[in-house]
Every structure is written in C-alpha cells, then in structure tokens.
Amino acid sequence: TSKKIKNSAHIFANEMQEGFLKNITMEQELRKAIKNNELFMVYQPQVDTQGNVFGVEALVRWNSTAFGKLVPPDQFIPLAEATGLMPKLGRLIFETACYDIAALEQELKRSLQISLNVSVRQFMDPLFLEDLLNILDKTDLHTLNITLEVTENLFIEELHYIVPLLEKIKSLGIQISMDDFGTGYSSLSMLRQLPIDELKIDKSFVYTIDKDETSAKMVQNIITIGKNLNMHILAEGVETQEQKELLTAFGCDRFQGYYFSKPLNKEALLAFLKSSAFY
C-alpha cells in the first residue's frame, strides 16, 4: 500500500504541476492577447415585458491563436483576477464596449442600456470610477445608460469601502445590478445594505423553474422581495417560451437568454436591432 500511496502522490504532484504550467502559459498568452487584440466583445440583448430590447449585456470573448480556439471567460477572467491583470483587462473591456455601443447608437439614433460585468479586483482598483467616467466622457455616453453588474463576491471585501463607493456611483446616475442572485450565501443581508436597482436571477434557477417546484417557489419569492424593494427583476438564461411566461406571471419585468437572442458581435447586433419589429 505504501507504494500505492507514493504512486498516487506522484501522480497528484504531476497533475498539480500540469495545472500550474497550464496557468502560466495561459497567463502569458492572455498578456499577449491583450496587446494583439485577440479579445473582443459580444452583446446579448435584454428585453422588457413588451419584448422590446432596452439594453445589452457586454460579454468578453478571447479568440486565442496560441490555443487555436475561443477560451471561455469563466477560465480567463478568474486567471486575470488572480494575476493582477484584471484592472487593465477590465478597463479594456469597458472601453471597447462603450465605443462599440456609442457607434451603434449613432447609427440607429437611439440609446441602449449597457450592462457591464465588474469583477472584484477591477472594482477595488483605486482608479475604477475615474477610469469609467473618462471612458463615458470620451464616448459621449450618459451615466444613466450604464448598468454595472456586481456579484456577491464583491461583498466579501471591505464594506466600508464598497458601500460608499456604490452610493457615489449610484448618485451619478449609474445603475447597479446584483448578478447571479441567489447563488451566494449572503444575498438577503446585502439587499438591505446596498443601493441596488436590479436583481439578476441566475440561469441555474431559470433552467429549473418549469421542472422543479422548489425552484419555482424560490424564484417567485425572490421576485416578490425584489419588487417590494422597488427593484427591477431580470431573469437570465431564458431559453423557452414556457420559462418566459412563468417568469412573467411571477412578476419578472426583464429577460435575457437564447429564447430572445444569443450574444452577438457588434455587426450582428446592429443587424438584429435593425430587423426586429420593436427595438
């Protein structure tokens, strides 16, 4: 047995080393990717109860030449967070999204709400707000048309720094959305302390509402709480008409998901908005 343990320890060490090496390579490649413009943004339409597109969520994509494929953001955003690359990557994401949408607004002569995902390290960067306001100024976008999607992870950090900053951000007209709502552990107490405009129900709940009564009841109660607190409720990951109808009956007022549209690059988004009867 001692030989077996030794062997498995050896395999484990090898696997750890492989994971470690893989991360180093990915980190180096990500640094290069930022320089070489391998990152781009896609935009997923967000619709109201009438089916009108009122906004888009900006989602980053990395088309890596080194790996020969699209690397999912679930993989490289955490890596950027861990390696100190995030404030820079976050700034690039905000800038690209704001330029893209400002150009589209000019072309379509209408405005859109732009939802931007904010990671913890990006938000905690001392230049976060200043950078964002500079980007809005350069692109002539209004603070009222910006929504920041924050997650519960943020609130593990120092609340005495975060709460006043969020309040300042909100006082400038920027909207705050609570992303992945219900998946963390401190959701309810956060709602009391924070200036939140929108609750975003995670797709893991939406996926099961028409299959499982417990999740249906949970979603129903989340919606009731949010509405009593005067928040918008946006359901993400809506894939079927049944889900949309159930969510509407529960009082959800905003929707996003493949049922309406997949995330689109800026050209495809322009075509989508031009061709939809209402936008």
Ligand code: C2E
């Ligand atoms: P998230 O913020 O919860 O984003 C929602 C994810 O659900 C996106 O995956 C979106 O493409 C996907 N999705 C939308 N509708 C549907 C649907 O109907 N069905 C299914 N199955 N999926 C749907 P994506 O783009 O792969 O992003 C994954 C996560 O990576 C995001 O989760 C977010 O946490 C992070 N992320 C993506 N872009 C950015 C970014 O620009 N900045 C930051 N900080 N994080 C980002």
Ligand code: CA
């Ligand atoms: Ca999000």
Ligand code: CA
């Ligand atoms: Ca300006």
Ligand code: CA
């Ligand atoms: Ca989510």
